[in-house]
Amino acid sequence: MDKVLVIGAGGQVGASVVEQLLDAGAAVRAGARNPEKLSLPDSVEVVRTDLLQPETLKAALDGVAKVFLYAVPQGIADFLDAARAAGVRQIVLLSSQTVVDAFPEQKPITEMHQAVEEAIVASGIPYTFLRPHNFATNILMWGWPESIRAEGRVRFPYPESHSDVIHEKDIAAVAVAALTGPGHENRAYFLSGPESVTQRRQLEIISEVIGRPLEFEELTEAEAREALAPIVPVWVMDAVVGYWAHSDGIPTHLSDTVERITGRPARTFAEWVADHAAAFTP
The missing domain is CATH 3.40.50.720 (NAD(P)-binding Rossmann-like Domain)
Incomplete structure (x- = not known):
């Protein structure tokens, strides 16, 4: 080969x-x-x-x-x-x-x-x-694991923003x-992943998988930008915040390409969380 x-x-x-x-x-x-x-x-x-x-x-x-x-x-x-x-x-x-x-x-x-x-x-x-x-892994960059482990909550904007997490x-x-x-x-x-999932639902799924109540505390866009400033460059911040704003309450497009090419369905967000549960567990 x-x-x-x-x-x-x-x-x-x-x-x-x-x-x-x-x-x-x-x-x-x-x-x-x-x-x-x-x-x-x-x-x-x-x-x-x-x-x-x-x-x-x-x-x-x-x-x-x-x-x-x-x-x-x-x-x-x-x-x-x-x-x-x-x-x-x-x-x-x-x-x-x-x-x-x-x-x-x-x-x-x-x-x-x-x-x-x-x-x-x-x-x-x-x-x-x-x-x-x-990418499902994006939430690992935004401080979700640290906040979940320490406080049992995430502070984030646009809880109803959809994504096709893969x-x-x-x-x-x-x-x-x-x-x-x-x-x-x-x-x-x-x-894409197999489902259009809001950010609030992502947190609910994490809660279900790790067996711990979790809270979503909504930030304003300005508060979110302040929190993201130490993590990513301004152009990345503009891109992701812009995406969250435009996809707020709007389901995203999905693809069946993973299943067509590999012969198995794309993994759900719950499966991703199960694979990364240690990141969210104190």
């Missing part, structure tokens, strides 16, 4: 791609900025790979047929030059559905992913673009199908 380089192997999705490729019997090379931090089976070759340091790319790509890639516009030109030189035959890119369906506040996210997609298309290397919208394992499963099976070249896939 072709050797696959997984760039960003320490990330939530990348780590799952590595695990599922190994389960499929693939030869895997794991690339990361800090490979010494990876804890992987001995069968996995680990190599330093930094898209912003092109001198790391030649060794990382040597002998590789396929690549799983995150969207990093600043390093894409050097990466594609190195990939062509190495004879890479397919790139599976973790992109974003914002390239085709976005609110105005999400423009920087849209442009970032568009730039990488367009560069890959122009390179002539066969590609598969994975376009999820809302488990990272499902994104990885589609990536692995594209990397190991035929028929996915030069395709783009919108990926």
Whole structure:
């Protein structure tokens, strides 16, 4: 089976791609900025790979047929030059559905992913673009685990904002199908979870899974921006707050792509919480 380089192997999705490729019997090379931090089976070759340091790319790509890639516009030109030189035959890119369906506040996210997609298309290397919208793991960034563990509540805006939260394992499963099976070249896939879930309902589900009463304390947008300021850059804050405002009370679009490609239904948010229950448990 072709050797696959997984760039960003320490990330939530990348780590799952590595695990599922190994389960499929693939030869895997794991690339990361800090490979010494990876804890992987001995069968996995680990190599330093930094898209912003092109001198790391030649060794990382040597002998590789396929690549799983995150969207990093600043390093894409050097990466594609190195990939062509190495004879890479397919790139599976973790992109974003914002390239085709976005609110105005999400423009920087849209442009970032568009730039990488367009560069890959122009390179002539066969590609598969994975376009999820809302990662279930996002709530791990917003301070929910810490607040739930300490106080049994979350303080957050727009409790009725909907999202199509998708488990990272499902994104990885589609990536692995594209990397190991035929028929996915030069395709783009919108990926979502199986349900449109409000933020209030997400907290209720966490409560049900961990068996502890939890409270949603609604913040104003201004209060939310103050709370998010230490966590994310302003452009990310504008994008996520804009999304929450526009999706307030409005169910989001869903896709059956995960089931069509992998043969199993996308995991529910409750399944995601069960997999991450330790994060919310004191």
